[in-house]
Amino acid sequence: xxxxxxxxxxxxxxxxxxxxxxxxxxxxxxxxxxxxxxxxxxxxxxxxxxxxxxxxxxxxxxxxxxxxxxxxxxxxxxxxxxxxxxxxxxxxxxxxxxxxxxxxxxxxxxxxxxxxxxxxxxxxxxxxxxxxxxxxxxxxxxxxxxxxxxxxxxxxxxxxxxxxxxxxxxxxxxxxxxxxxxxxxxxxxxxxxxxxxxxxxxxxxxxxxxxxxxxxxxxxxxxxxxxxxxxxxxxxxxxxxxxxxxxxxxxxxxxxxxxxxxxxxxxxxxxxxxxxxxxxxxxxxxxxxxxxxxxxxxxxxxxxxxxxxxxxxxxxxxxxxxx
Amino acid sequence: xxxxxxxxxxxxxxxxxxxxxxxxxxxxxxxxxxxxxxxxxxxxxxxxxxxxxxxxxxxxxxxxxxxxxxxxxxxxxxxxxxxxxxxxxxxxxxxxxxxxxxxxxxxxxxxxxxxxxxxxxxxxxxxxxxxxxxxxxxxxxxxxxxxxxxxxxxxxxxxxxxxxxxxxxxxxxxxxxxxxxxxxxxxxxxxxxxxxxxxxxxxxxxxxxxxxxxxxxxxxxxxxxxxxxxxxxxxxxxxxxxxxxxxxxxxxxxxxxxxxxxxxxxxxxxxxxxxxxxxxxxxxxxxxxxxxxxxxxxxxxxxxxxxxxxxxxxxxxxxxxxxxxxxxxxxxxxxxxxxxxxxxxxxxxxxxxxxxxxxxxxxxxxxxxxxxxxxxxxxxxxxxxxxxxxxxxxxxxxxxxxxxxxxxxxxxxxxxxxxxxxxxxxxxxxxxxxxxxxxxxxxxxxxxxxxxxxxxxxxxxxxxxxxxxxxxxxxxxxxxxxxxxxxxxxxxxxxxxxxxxxxxxxxxxxxxxxxxxxxxxxxxxxxxxxxxxxxxxxxxxxxxxxxxxxxxxxxxxxxxxxxxxxxxxxxxxxxxxxxxxxxxxxxxxxxxxx
Numbered sequence: 001x002x003x004x005x006x007x008x009x010x011x012x013x014x015x016x017x018x019x020x021x022x023x024x025x026x027x028x029x030x031x032x033x034x035x036x037x038x039x040x041x042x043x044x045x046x047x048x049x050x051x052x053x054x055x056x057x058x059x060x061x062x063x064x065x066x067x068x069x070x071x072x073x074x075x076x077x078x079x080x081x082x083x084x085x086x087x088x089x090x091x092x093x094x095x096x097x098x099x100x101x102x103x104x105x106x107x108x109x110x111x112x113x114x115x116x117x118x119x120x121x122x123x124x125x126x127x128x129x130x131x132x133x134x135x136x137x138x139x140x141x142x143x144x145x146x147x148x149x150x151x152x153x154x155x156x157x158x159x160x161x162x163x164x165x166x167x168x169x170x171x172x173x174x175x176x177x178x179x180x181x182x183x184x185x186x187x188x189x190x191x192x193x194x195x196x197x198x199x200x201x202x203x204x205x206x207x208x209x210x211x212x213x214x215x216x217x218x219x220x221x222x223x224x225x226x227x228x229x230x231x232x233x234x235x236x237x238x239x240x241x242x243x244x245x246x247x248x249x250x251x252x253x254x255x256x257x258x259x260x261x262x263x264x265x266x267x268x269x270x271x272x273x274x275x276x277x278x279x280x281x282x283x284x285x286x287x288x289x290x291x292x293x294x295x296x297x298x299x300x301x302x303x304x305x306x307x308x309x310x311x312x313x314x315x316x317x318x319x320x321x322x323x
Numbered sequence: 324x325x326x327x328x329x330x331x332x333x334x335x336x337x338x339x340x341x342x343x344x345x346x347x348x349x350x351x352x353x354x355x356x357x358x359x360x361x362x363x364x365x366x367x368x369x370x371x372x373x374x375x376x377x378x379x380x381x382x383x384x385x386x387x388x389x390x391x392x393x394x395x396x397x398x399x400x401x402x403x404x405x406x407x408x409x410x411x412x413x414x415x416x417x418x419x420x421x422x423x424x425x426x427x428x429x430x431x432x433x434x435x436x437x438x439x440x441x442x443x444x445x446x447x448x449x450x451x452x453x454x455x456x457x458x459x460x461x462x463x464x465x466x467x468x469x470x471x472x473x474x475x476x477x478x479x480x481x482x483x484x485x486x487x488x489x490x491x492x493x494x495x496x497x498x499x500x501x502x503x504x505x506x507x508x509x510x511x512x513x514x515x516x517x518x519x520x521x522x523x524x525x526x527x528x529x530x531x532x533x534x535x536x537x538x539x540x541x542x543x544x545x546x547x548x549x550x551x552x553x554x555x556x557x558x559x560x561x562x563x564x565x566x567x568x569x570x571x572x573x574x575x576x577x578x579x580x581x582x583x584x585x586x587x588x589x590x591x592x593x594x595x596x597x598x599x600x601x602x603x604x605x606x607x608x609x610x611x612x613x614x615x616x617x618x619x620x621x622x623x624x625x626x627x628x629x630x631x632x633x634x635x636x637x638x639x640x641x642x643x644x645x646x647x648x649x650x651x652x653x654x655x656x657x658x659x660x661x662x663x664x665x666x667x668x669x670x671x672x673x674x675x676x677x678x679x680x681x682x683x684x685x686x687x688x689x690x691x692x693x694x695x696x697x698x699x700x701x702x703x704x705x706x707x708x709x710x711x712x713x714x715x716x717x718x719x720x721x722x723x724x725x726x727x728x729x730x731x732x733x734x735x736x737x738x739x740x741x742x743x744x745x746x747x748x749x750x751x752x753x754x755x756x757x758x759x760x761x762x763x764x765x766x767x768x769x770x771x772x773x774x775x776x777x778x779x780x781x782x783x784x785x786x787x788x789x790x791x792x793x794x795x796x797x798x799x800x801x802x803x804x805x806x807x808x809x810x811x812x813x814x815x816x817x818x819x820x821x822x823x824x825x826x827x828x829x830x831x832x833x834x835x836x837x838x839x840x841x842x843x844x845x846x847x848x849x850x851x852x853x854x855x856x857x858x859x860x861x862x863x864x865x866x867x868x869x870x871x872x873x874x875x876x877x878x879x880x881x882x883x884x885x886x887x888x889x890x891x892x893x894x895x896x897x898x899x900x901x902x903x904x905x906x907x908x909x910x911x912x913x914x915x916x917x
Contacts (some may be wrong), residue, residue, distance in 0.1 A: 035457075036785035038388045039818065040640075040800060042807050045470040046817050046830045052465055055530050084387065085380040085833050086539050095558040165599040167560060171372050171589050174561040175554075271596045273559030281377075284779065 008307050012300070019071070019299045020292060024066045028289050034058065034083050034286045061064075069289060081290030082282070089293045093275065099168065100274040107194050108255060111201035113254050116248075119200035119209025120241060126214065138203035147265040150196035154270070157192070164189045166271040193270050196252070197263045208251065219243075246317050253309025254281075257302040338422060348751065351419055351436045355538065356575035357913075359409050362897045365915030370585040371607045371895065374597050376832035378559050378590050380547045381534035384511050385458050388466045391590075393904040397529055398564055398586060399441075400511035400745060403432050403451070405907035407898055411637060411697075411803050414703035415444065416907070417512055427500030427857050432508075434491040437573050440514050441552040442543065449485035453515035455485045455495070458524035463529035471507055474498040478759040494624040502857050503806040509907035514546050550581040551911040562588040582897075582915035587626045599842075601890060602627070605701060608891045608914075612755045613682030629892045631828050635696040637888045637901050640798035642867060643879040646671060648822040650793050654736055657745055659793075660822075662840075665877040669709040670716030671765045678883050681757040685888050691873035691879035692812070692864070694801040701866035714768045727770050732772040747786060747878055750777025755796055758882060762796075787820035790815055796882075805866045806853050812869070813850035814843040836895035842876045893917070 034056065035049045053059045057068070072078035079089045122131040154165045163170060168189050173182045217220060217240055225235045264276035275294065282290035314320045356362060375394060380387045384396040389900040403418040415421075418432040438446040453471070460482070462469040481498035486496050505615060517687045519525035524880035536545055542553040550572070551564035564586040572580040589606060591597045594615070601609040603750045609633075611619060619631050646659035647669075658664050669883070688708070692699045709715065711734065720726075725742055726735045734742040756777070763773040773794070778786060783797045799818075802808050810816040815825040815834020824838035836844065849865045872883075887900040894917045899910035914917040 031789075032782045032785045036782060039784040039788065041388045041466075042800075042802065043388065043466060043468045043471075044817070047462065047470060048465070048467075052829075055465070055533070073465070082380075084389070085538065086386060087381075087531055087539065110326075110777065151595070156733065158599060158602055163603040163605055165603040166591065167589070167595050167600075169373065169560070171561065171587050172370075172607055174557050174589075175563045175587075188335075268593060269596065271591050271600075273557075277559075277592070306473055316394070 005307075008310075012303055016296060016299060016301065020070065020296050021066065021294045023292050024062070027283075027286065027291060028062050029266070030192075030283075030286060032286065035146065051188050052065075052268075065288075069292070073247060079293040082290045084282075084290075087282070089290050092278070092290065093293065093297070096273055096275050096278060100276075101166075101271070102275055103193055103197075103272060104165055104258065104263075106190065106254075107198045108201065108258075110250075111146050111198040111205060115202045115205035116209050116245070118214060119206040120236070122206070123210045123213035123217065126235070129202060134206065138206050141199040141203040144199075146197050149199055149271045150192065150266045150269045153196055155307045166269075168272065193263075193266065193272060196270070197266050205248065205251070208248060209244065211262075212223060212247055213240060216240045216244045246313060249312045249316060250306075250309040253305035253307075253312070254302070256305030256308075257298040268279070331410065334599055338486045343844070352571050352573045352579075353415065353419070353435065353576060354577075357409050357571055357581070357899075360899050360910075362899070362913050364578060365582040365896050365913065366917075367578065367582050367915070368584055369393070370587055370917030371914055371916065372587040372589055372605060373533055373605050374600070374609055375562060375588040375590045378593050378596075379538060379562065380813055381535075381537050382540060382553060382556075383512070383533075385464045385466045386533045386595050387537060392466075393906070395553075395562060395564070395588065396511055396547075397549075397903060398551040399545065399549040399908050400513070401438075401549050402509040402511055402907050404505060404508050406803075406905075407508075407875075408677065408908065408910050411908075417507075421505075423505070427502075429498040430495045430497070430504065430508075431488070432493045432495070434493065435460040435571055436491060437503055438548050439548040439569050440516075440548055441567060442514075443676065444514065444516055444546075446548055447490050448493045448510070450480070450515045451493045451669055452485045452487045452511055453519070453524070454510065454513045454520070456481075457524050458513060458518070458532060459552060461523070461529055461532055462718065464532050464837065467532075468510070468774065474501070476655040481535075489792045490554075500855060500857055502853070502855070502859070502862060503804050506598075506804055506807070512548065517544060517546055518821070533553045550909075551586055552587070560590055562590070562716070564588070570912070574913075581912035586911070595613075601629075604628075604892070607895050608889060610887075610889045610900070610902070612754065613685035613885055613888055614757075616683045616685055616888060623890075629890050632889050632891055632898065632900065634764070634886075634887045634900055635687065635694075636801075636885065636900075637694045637696050638801055638905050638908075639694075639885060639887065640694060640800045641694075641881060642755065642796055642798040643689075643692070643881045644794065644796055645787070645821040646794050647790065647792055647810065649790055652793070655793055658736060658742075660840075661723070662842075662876045663719070665718035665880065666709055667716055667723065668766070668771070668876055669880050670712050670719060671762075671769050671771070672882060673711040673761060673765055674708075674883055676761055677758055681754055681761070682883060682885055685801065686883040686885040689884040690801075691870045691881050692808075692879075692885055693870055696799070697803060699803070700805060700866050702870040704870050705878065707874035711765075713765065713769055715851075720769060725770075733772045734772060742770065743774065745774045745776050747776045747778060747783070747785050747792045747795040749780025749796070754885075755780060755798075758796055782819070788818065790823045801884075805850075805869070809854070810851050812846070812873075814839050815848045840876070843870050843878075846872055 035052055038044050054070035069080050072080060072263050081088050082092055085092060114147055122134045125131050139306055157165055170185050172186045176182055222235060222240050225239045264280050270282060279291065279294045297320060356487040369519065371375040375391050377391050379391040379395055381392065384392055384400065391718055401417045403416060404413045407414040408416045411905065417435055417438060419434045419435040422431045434446065434448060458464055459467050460469045460472045461467050462477050473480050476498045484496045486494045495639060518535055521527050521532050523529055538556055542555055549569055550570045552567050555563040566581055566584050570580055574580060581685040589600065591600050597609055600606050601883060616631065623629060623631050646665055648656060648660045650656040650659060674688060680682060688705050689775050691700050691704045695701050720734060727733060728735045728738050735793050736742050746762065749755040759775055763775055766773045783795065785796055786792055787795055799811055811818040813819060815827065819825060825834050825843065827834050849869045851864055853862055888901050891898045896915045901908055901910050
C-alpha cells in the first residue's frame with residue numbers, strides 16, 4: 001500500500017511539470033500583452049509600459065520567466081504574484097477559497113442526495129412512467145448549460161419581484177458580522193447556484209446509478225439473496241445498491257477539480273465570489289502567474305481526487321487491493 | 324482665475340493675505356451649488372448602493388490603472404483643482420486659489436485651510452509636494468504620470484520642480500510654459516504620513532511605491548481628504564465607504580457634504596449581472612448604454628420606480644472605422660492610404676442607422692473627433708461629412724478605377740484580385756457587433772467584400788497598435804482639451820495606430836516625417852504648437868483646423884458620439900451623470916436619498 005502511494009505521489013511531479021509547461025506555452029501564444037489594458041488611459045506612455053514590463057519580469061525570455069516561477073515554487077512554495085493586484089497569488093486564492101469550497105460542497109451534496117435515490121428508484125421501475133419522466137428531465141438537465149439555467153432562474157426571481165439575483169448576500173449583509181438573518185439571507189441566495197450548477201450533476205449521477213443498479217440486479221448473488229428469502233428491501237439496500245454505488249466513488253474523485261474550473265460561466269453570471277471568475281479574468285488579462293497557479297491547482301486536484309477515489313474504492317470494495 | 328498673471332508684489336501680497344486669513348478663520352469650507360444642473364439642497368442620511376464593475380486590484384490609485392481603483396479613489400481623495408460639473412471649467416478644490424506667473428512657468432497654489440485627512444492629520448503643502456515628487460513623477464509608479472512633468476527644452480529633458488513655500492503654499496516651476504498644465508493638476512493628493520515608507524524619500528526603492536495599500540490593508544490606513552473614507556472591503560463582493568464628516572464642501576444652504584451616510588459599492592462584473600441587480604433594486608443607480616435603453620424605458624413606463632436619464636456626453640468614447648495605412652498586404656496598404664478611397668467608403672457608412680438602430684437614438688453625429696458638447700474646441704464639420712449615399716460611394720469607387728471586372732459582384736483592385744478585406748471588431752460588445760454588421764452589409768452593396776473578425780473589445784487597441792489588422796472599429800475617449808489626447812491624434816504619436824509608418828524607429832525619437840502626408844505634417848505641427856501656445860484663442864483656432872483636416876482626409880471615419888444614459892431610482896436625488904473615472908469630475912457628494 002505504501003509503495004503504491006509513494007509511486008502515485010511521485011508520478012504527480014512530472015505530470016504537474018508537463019501541465020504547467022503546456023499552460024505557460026499556451027498563455028504565451030495568446031495575442032496581446034498584460035499592459036494592453038492601459039493603452040486608452042491618458043496617463044499611458046510607451047516609457048511606462050517598458051518600466052512595467054521590466055518590473056514584472058516580462059522583458060525576460062519566456063523560458064527564463066517559466067524557470068523562475070517553477071524555481072520559486074520548488075524552493076520556497078512561492079507561486080508568484082498577480083500583476084494586477086501586486087500581491088502573492090496564494091493569498092488571493094486563499095481569500096476566495098472558503099466560498100469556493102462551500103458552494104462546491106453544497107452543490108455536490110445536493111446533486112448526490114437527489115440523484116442517488118432517483119437513480120435507484122428509476123432502476124427499480126425501469127421503463128415505467130416515472131423512469132421516463134426522470135430520464136427526460138435528466139437529459140434536459142445534461143443538455144442545458146448551467147449558466148443558462150442560472151440566467152433563467154435569475155429572470156424568474158426578477159419577474160416575481162425577488163432581490164436575490166446574484167452574489168451570495170444582499171448588499172446590506174455583505175460587510176455585516178454573522179447573524180441568523182445573514183445566514184437566512186445566504187440560504188436565500190445560495191439555492192440559485194446550487195440548483196443551476198447541480199442540475200447537470202444530478203443527471204450524470206442519476207444515469208450512472210441507474211445503469212449500475214440495473215447491471216447488478218441481474219447478478220447471481222442478488223438472485224441468491226432473493227432465493228434465501230430475504231426481504232426485497234434488504235436485497236436492494238444491502239446487496240445491490242452497495243455494489244452498484246462503487247463506480248460512483250471514482251466519479252466523485254474526478255469531480256474535485258470542478259471546484260475551480262467546472263462552473264466558471266455560471267459563477268460569472270451569478271456573480272459568485274469564487275475562484276472560477278478569477279481564473280477567467282486572469283486568462284483574459286494575461287495575468288499569467290494567477291492563471292498558471294489555478295490551472296496547476298486544478299490538475300493537482302484532479303490527480304488527488306483520482307488517488308483518493310482509488311483508495312476509497314479499495315476501502316469499500318473488498319475485491320480491490322493495491323500491492 | 325485660470326490665467327491671472329501677477330507680479331511678485333502681488334504674489335507677496337496674496338501670501339500675506341493668506342496668512343492674515345489663516346489667523347481669522349480656522350477652516351475654509353467651500354460652498355458649491357449647481358442650480359443649472361437641477362441640484363437642490365438635499366437631506367443628509369441613508370446609504371446608496373452603486374456598482375463597481377470589478378474587484379479593485381488595490382486601494383492605491385497610483386499603483387495600477389484600473390477602473391475600480393479610479394472609481395473608489397474619486398470618492399476618497401481630492402485634487403488641487405477640479406471640474407465645474409456644468410461648464411467643465413477648472414475650479415478650486417484643495418487649492419482655494421492659485422497664481423500663474425506672467426511667463427506661464429511658475430504656478431503657485433494656495434491650499435485650503437482646515438482640510439484634514441480622514442485620520443485627523445492636517446493637509447499640508449508637504450503632502451502635495453510629496454505626492455508630486457515621490458509618487459506622480461516617480462517613473463516606476465505604474466499609474467503615475469512622469470512623462471507629463473518632463474519637458475523637452477532645446478532637445479534636453481528637463482523636470483518640473485515642486486517646493487513647499489510654507490504650510491499651505493506650493494510652488495511648481497516649469498522649464499517652459501504649458502497651456503494645459505493647470506488642467507493636469509487633477510491628480511489625487513496622497514498622505515505623506517502614511518505613504519512615506521514606500522517612497523524613495525522614506526528609504527525605499529522606486530518600484531516599492533506600487534506595494535502601497537494592497538486590498539488586504541487595514542481600512543483605517545487608507546486615508547484621503549475626499550468625501551468618503553474606506554470602511555470595509557469584502558473580497559470580490561463589496562467595498563464600503565463611510566461619509567467623511569469633516570469634508571470641506573458645504574452646499575448653498577450651509578449643509579455639509581456629502582449628504583449620504585455611506586456608499587456601498589457592490590462588485591458586479593458584466594452588463595447582465597448589473598442589470599439584474601439594478602432591476603432587483605439592489606443598486607440605486609446604473610450607467611447603461613443606448614443599446615439597453617428600450618428595455619429599461621419600457622420598465623420605467625410600466626412603473627418600475629426608476630427613471631432613464633439622458634444627456635449629451637463630453638467624456639466617453641465615440642467609435643470610429645480605421646483603415647490600416649501600413650497594412651501587411653502592400654496592395655491594401657496602398658489603397659487604404661488614399662484619402663479618396665477612405666472618403667468613398669465613408670459614403671457607405673450609415674451613421675444615422677447606427678444612431679437610430681444601434682444606439683436607439685441616444686447618440687449624435689460625431690465630431691472629428693472632439694465631442695459636440697465641448698464648446699471650447701468643437702468644430703462642426705458635419706458639412707464636410709460624406710453622409711450615407713450608396714450611389715455616390717459606387718461612383719467614387721468607379722472613379723478610383725475599382726471596377727468589377729470579373730463579374731462576381733465584387734470590385735477588383737487588379738484584374739485577378741477582389742476588393743476584399745478583414746474588419747476587426749469587438750465581438751463581446753453589442754454595439755461593435757451591430758456596427759460591424761451594418762458596415763459589412765452596406766459595403767457589400769457597393770461591391771466591397773468585408774470579412775468580419777471578432778476579438779475581445781479590450782484587445783482592440785492592442786491589436787491596432789500591433790498593426791495586426793486591415794480595417795478595425797475602435798472607440799477612443801474624448802477629453803475636454805485635445806492636448807490630453809495628443810498621443811492618439813498626433814501623427815507619429817504612440818497611439819496613432821492606423822499609420823504606423825509615421826512612428827519613430829526607436830520610441831522617444833522624432834517621428835518619421837518622410838512617411839507623413841502633407842495634411843499629417845500640418846496636424847503634427849498643430850499639436851506641437853498646442854502644447855506650448857499660451858493664447859487660448861489661437862489654440863482653439865488651430866484645433867478647429869485640425870478637426871476640419873480630419874473630416875476632409877478622414878484618417879479614420881468617425882461614426883457616432885453616444886450620449887450619457889443612466890437609470891436611477893426615484894429615491895435618489897440630485898443625480899448628475901458621471902463616468903466616475905475622470906479625475907476631478909465627481910457629482911456623488913450631491914446625491915442624496917429622498
